[in-house]
Amino acid sequence: MLMSVSHLEKYNNLKCIAKDISFSIHEHDKIGLIGLNGAGKSTLLKILAGQEDYKGEIIKKKDIRINYLSQHPQFQPENTVLQQVYQEVGHDIAEYEILSILNRFQITHHHQPVGQLSGGQKKRVALAIALIKPCDLLLLDEPTNHLDHEMIEYLEKFLIKFNKALVMITHDRYFLERITKRMMELDYGQLYFYDANYSLYLEQKALREETQQNTQHKRKQFLKKELEWVRAGVQARTTKNKGRLQRFETLSQQEDVPVRQNLEMIDIASRLGHKTIVLHGVSHGYDSVLFEPFDYLLKRNERVGIIGINGSGKSTLLHIIARELQPTKGYVEYGETIRIGYFKQGHEDMDSQQKVIDYIQDEARYLQTRQGEFSAKQMCEKFLFDKDMQYTPIGRLSGGEKRRLYLLKVLMSAPNVLLLDEPTNDLDITTLQILEDYLDSFQGIIITVSHDRYFLDRLCDTLWVFNHQRIEIHNGGYSDYMLNAQPVQRKVKKAVKPQKERAVRLTYHEKKELQTLEETLPLxxxxxxxxxxxxxxxSDFASIQALSCQRNQLEEDIETKSNRWLILLEKEEQSH
Known part of the structure; x- marks a missing residue:
């Protein structure tokens, strides 16, 4: 066992984060920590990392090494990237390993001062540090934020193979499904445990909540009868009556199962006319071209997902469509009824001293919807900001709560075109599911930049793929795109499928292939x-870069051939 937590209690001001919770973390555990925004997930991770005070007892294995990825890393701005990495990991790790993983996360200017990096770049440097530094327990807070889909897939493969303990907070449901073996849900100060990945967790959680509700109903029915008995004036003279009264007192003091409030999305879109948005040869570049001229006519109620590597120009295209940036070539034509709501990355420039209600009322005091007129205060309540929270300074909100507040402000303008730049960052899974349901019924156009593969599959019917300065159009969601992008693999799968019906036996060519692989792999x-x-x-960067690329390619080749060798070896054993 790596860590034992007993009777943990934690409060942030009056808010209960943990109330007498106990759990343990074992070697090779892969745990997903989930819960609503503001529930205290990041605080709990900081406690495990030794960066937050608490009440209770935490016993750690002697000499345990813990790596922690913060949601918002803090570095010394005057350090170069390489200096910062060495400061964190020491000098026992070879420089080529450090440069290789930094390059994997598109941090290629290794001597650039950390202070000049964007928030996303700092997060990627911190992630590289967390992965490269040897540890017994890896704690990750939203590791997929600011990663493109190629980096996410690399990280996913890394964590699947990772043979140490892992606890991570993430909204990426594919990650939870494929990596985790246990789930911990933080809910109203209580921690619930599930020996399951994400899909099994959903089933077990539904069963738990149903059991809780049934137990509470039976308890209330019993208390109702007992209350009638108590009111009848029965004296506690006999031992039997005393015991019955004590049981009544005990059960009446039990707390009810908290009534869960869910985000309530309502239909707020303005009417969208027949003429929408047309992109005429739109192109943009700074020192070099980001993307070549692109033409597109957006259909009414179309759902477009935008993917591509970081820095390819995805957010730039959203800026152009939002009228916040002029293209270097071409132009955008808008219909007369177009009203754009632009949900940017992060939570824009919020005044930490401003109250929640004032922030929303700056956009609109009333909102006309198909369900009627709602005040800013009513809309705040629908977005889970109760009367007390509405007068709370924004600086006291969690990252996810700020993101939710920002989303409300965007929707208060009643847009009929939604531009969403990484909308899933920092939102909890429950809010994401409600947001996805809302977007399904949204009467307008949605264009989203996202690296959340599940979100793209759930929402989009068209993808704009940024690929080597070109924007390619693909029908369907992310999984459809990945299947179409790998036609060779699909053909191989179709070719081998009929062989499953035959007797298991190596063909002549497979025997030769197995023999060749056994000779090739050692080489x-x-x-x-x-x-x-x-x-x-x-020591020079160009040589390191070239050799690192060769090494990565060779590793992939070894992995592919090793997997094929194992398949053939298993087939050979079954034939005997």
Missing amino acids: LEQQLHELDEQLHHV
Whole structure:
């Protein structure tokens, strides 16, 4: 066992984060920590990392090494990227390993001062540090934020193979499904445990809540009868009556199951006319071209997802459509009824001293909807900001709560075109599900930049894929795109499928392939060892970059051939 937590209690001001919770973390555990925004997930992770005070007892394994990825990393701005990494990980790790993983996360200017990096770049540097530094327990707070889909898939593969303990907060449901083996849900100060991945957790949670409600109903029915008995004036003279009264007191003091309030989305879109938005040869670039001229006519109620590597120009295109940036070539034509709501990354420039209600009323005091007119205060309540929270300074809100507040402000303008730039960042899964249901029924156009694969599959019917300065159009969601992008793999799968019906036996060609693989794999491993030796003896960046690329390619080749070797070996064993 790596860590034992007993009778943990934690309050932020009057808000209960943890109330007498106990749990343990074992070696090789892969745990997903989930809960509503503001429930205290990040605070609990900080407690485990030793960065937050608490009441209770935490016993850790002797000499345990803990790596922690904060939601908002803090670095020394005068350090270069490489200096910051070495300051965190020490000098026992070879420089080529550090440069390789930094390059994986598109941090290629290794001598750039950390203070010049964007928030997303700092998060990626912090993630690289957390992954490269040896540890027994890895704590990750929203690791997929600011990663493009290629980086996310790399991180997913890394964490699947990771053989140490892992606890992570993430809204990425594919991540939870494929990586985690246990789930911990923080809910109203209580912690619930599930030996399950995400899909099994959903089933077990529904069963738990149903059981809780049934138990509470029976308790209330019993208390109702007992209350009638107590009111009848029965004297506590006999031992039996005393015991009955004590049981009544005990049950009456039990807390009810909290009534869960869910985000309430209502239909707020303005009417959208027949003429929408047309992109005429839109292109943009700074020192070089970001994307070549792009033409597109947006259909009414169309759902477009935008994907591509970081820095390819996705957010730039949203800025252009939102009229916040002029394209270097081409122009955008708008229908007369177009009203754009632009939900940007982060939570824009919020005044931490401003009250929640004032922030919303700055946009509108009343909102006309198809369900009637709602005041700013009523809309705040529908977005889970009760009367007390409405007069709370924004600075006291969690990251997810700020994101939810920002979303409300965007919707208060009653847009019929929604531009969403990484809308899933920092939102809890429950809010995401409600948001997805709302977007399904939204009467207007939605264009979203997102690296959340589940969100893209759930929402989009068209993808704009940024690929080598070109914008390609693909029908369907993310999974459809990935299938179409790998036609060779699909053909291989179709070719081998009929063989499942035959008797398990290696063909002549498969026998030759197995023999070749057994001879080739040791040679590839030797090449990998030789590349590592070369990397130890070079210092210039160009050589390191070239050798690192060779090493990554060789590793992928070894992995592919090893998987094929295992399949053939298993088939050979079954034939005997």
